[in-house]
Amino acid sequence: MPKGVLLVNLGSPESPTPKDVKPYLDEFLMDERVIDVNPVLRNIIVRGIILNTRPKRSVEAYAKIWWDEGSPLIVISERFTEKVRQQTSLPIALGMRYGTMSIKNALQELKEQGVDEVLLVPLYPHYAMSSYETVVVKAMEVQQEHFPEMHLTTLPAFYSNPEYVNVLSKSIAEGLKGFEYDHILFSYHGIPERHIKKSDPTKFHCKIDGQCCKTNSVAHHTCYKHQCLDTTELVKKALDLDETKVSSSFQSRLGSDPWLQPFTDKEFERLAQEGKKRLAVITPAFVSDCLETLEEIAMEGKHQFQEAGGEDYIHIACLNDRDDWAELMALWIKTWDEKGTLPETRVH
Structure with missing residues (x-):
């Protein structure tokens, strides 16, 4: 089975403007694993309260940190992905849990390269409902609905590796x-x-x-x-x-x-x-x-x-696109590709 890798990070608005920040926040906060209350109450909280006040503050905050190249998180993730690509022979796609760089688009990219066995890598060291888990669940939903021929293997939380x-x-x-x-x-x-x-x-x-x-x-x-x-x-x-x-x-x-x-x-x-x-x-x-x-x-x-x-x-600074971090991810990918094993983790 041709193998490939899907790296997934959080995501970002397209720009630090109300027209992009508001829909991004809507997608993020309406996630049932982020605000985990019943759908009716979540809709009231998010669309009736939060989205009437928070986008303005978020726009101001994003404007403070925005780079000329775009969202720091997106730019850093793309740089990291490129460094990993240079060190592995497998196709590697980058997707985001929220925003326009969707998991669906990333899986489609892998499909077009003939991939049908995917290593899913949530770019979160720790397990949490609102980060790691929501990435895994969303990827599985997208795979089952749009790419039933694909098989997903998920990299475990690697905080203790x-x-x-x-x-x-x-x-x-x-x-x-x-x-x-x-x-x-x-x-x-x-x-x-x-x-x-x-x-x-x-x-x-x-x-x-x-x-x-x-x-x-x-x-x-x-x-x-x-x-x-x-x-x-x-x-x-x-x-x-x-x-x-x-x-x-x-x-x-x-x-x-x-x-x-x-x-x-x-x-x-x-x-x-x-x-x-x-x-x-x-x-x-x-x-x-x-x-x-x-x-x-x-x-x-x-x-x-x-x-x-x-x-x-x-x-x-976070690990970002450090060479040793990209080298380690490439090693994990190579080990999975050649031996079918995932990184060692341990619970203390």
């Missing part, structure tokens, strides 16, 4: 070089607590009580919080970081329901008020810099930290 941890740790070490930090904050994308419980196959392990993430369970295979905290621990160990100078937090909450804590913006205030003057922030939930990392963390986060009394602040 030793080679990935090595690449991530190396990029962080390079980002920290020459910066005498008082603290390092690992800021992960936030999700509602109910997502954690919905993803728990045991339906009882995940209590979000500060202890369940430390107790081994099959639930950790789909527990976003555990996987994020594990990433911090793995990098901390790899770089031999001082335990007292490292912590984790969660950003980008929406609405009034309970979300994972501590909140990143509150941590900026707390750390500054505790006398931490020099802060480094890392965003390992993303492999590509995007609106959340470039505007919310690199810009707004710096402002929040300094307003609270902090002084020096750096945001360490």
